Amino acid sequence: MTEQIRVLLVDDQELIRLGFRMVLEAEDDLVVVGEAGDGRTAIAQAGSLQPDVVLMDIRMPGLDGIAATEAIVREHPTTRVLVLTTFDLDEYAFGAIRAGASGFLLKDAHRHEMLSALRAVHRGDAALAPRVTRMLLDHVGPALHSPSDEDERSRAAVATLTEREREVFLAVARGLTNAEIGSALFVSESTVKTHVGRVLTKLGARDRIHAVILAHRLGLADR
Structure with missing residues (x-):
């Protein structure tokens, strides 16, 4: 039996979480173990569910994805965080990296790109396609x-x-x-x-x- 990658979905929009769940659970090696609509819930869920990968939105009410990422990475070093971003705010994108995110997933990514990114982050391989890396660096170059x-x-x-x-x-x-x-x-x-x-x-x-x-x-x- 294929070892399953345990995924926690974090996004303040329920329909987006539902869409991600449908895509992920159609794969034999991926299982959604929980959902969260804000950063504080995400931290609690990461502690209780011990996911392998957290698919993390950045901009959420209350505690945002950057603060949640920092807490999860600090408290659960084996859990990887894959951040959802539109690159509409540079400081959010770079802030997530500094907080400990292991990769980026564009919100308009294709299905196969999302699946590849999740699997890559889980195995510690390349988490970003070169085009995404270039986009990130173009946006946050001065800070780098x-x-x-x-x-x-x-x-x-x-x-x-x-x-x-x-x-x-x-x-x-x-x-x-x-x-x-x-x-x-x-x-x-x-x-x-x-x-x-x-x-x-x-x-x-x-x-x-x-x-x-x-x-x-x-x-x-x-x-």
């Missing part, structure tokens, strides 16, 4: 390039990477999956997975999306 002490620490961490780890890091920054990286570097996918794990550990990155953001902050993504 603001110098900080954190950037200096990150540069020092990058300097500790081996040559192969650096190659993998830059490939991740370009939005490549493990399979694509393996093909480009002529190594197995399992070997790539091992390298990615080492890169994230050395950089202190939570997951791949944070490695992508880090690479762009340091101006390494296009090299």
Whole structure:
């Protein structure tokens, strides 16, 4: 039997949650374990239901999705958060990343894009298609390039990477999956997975999306 990915739906619009539920539960490997219409309920549900992935709206009444994401990631490190966004407010998009979101899903995404994003976040693989990464970076570019002490620490961490780890890091920054990286570097996918794990550990990155953001902050993504 296929292992199921447990999903918590968080959106203040009931019809949107219903639509997502119908799409997800048509898949053998996905199960919706709960729903929430605001951030506080989402935090409580994450604690009681222990979902693998939270599909999180940002703009909600009361406690918004950014604050809820931060609390869930802090209290439940193994739970991934995939944020729903329209990119209509830059600070919301970047705020979600800083809060610990593992990826973005556009609200007008196609069915297959939503399913792929959920599965990618769950397995810790690329959570964003390159076009979405570019959209995010275009919108929040000025904030990404603001110098900080954190950037200096990150540069020092990058300097500790081996040559192969650096190659993998830059490939991740370009939005490549493990399979694509393996093909480009002529190594197995399992070997790539091992390298990615080492890169994230050395950089202190939570997951791949944070490695992508880090690479762009340091101006390494296009090299």
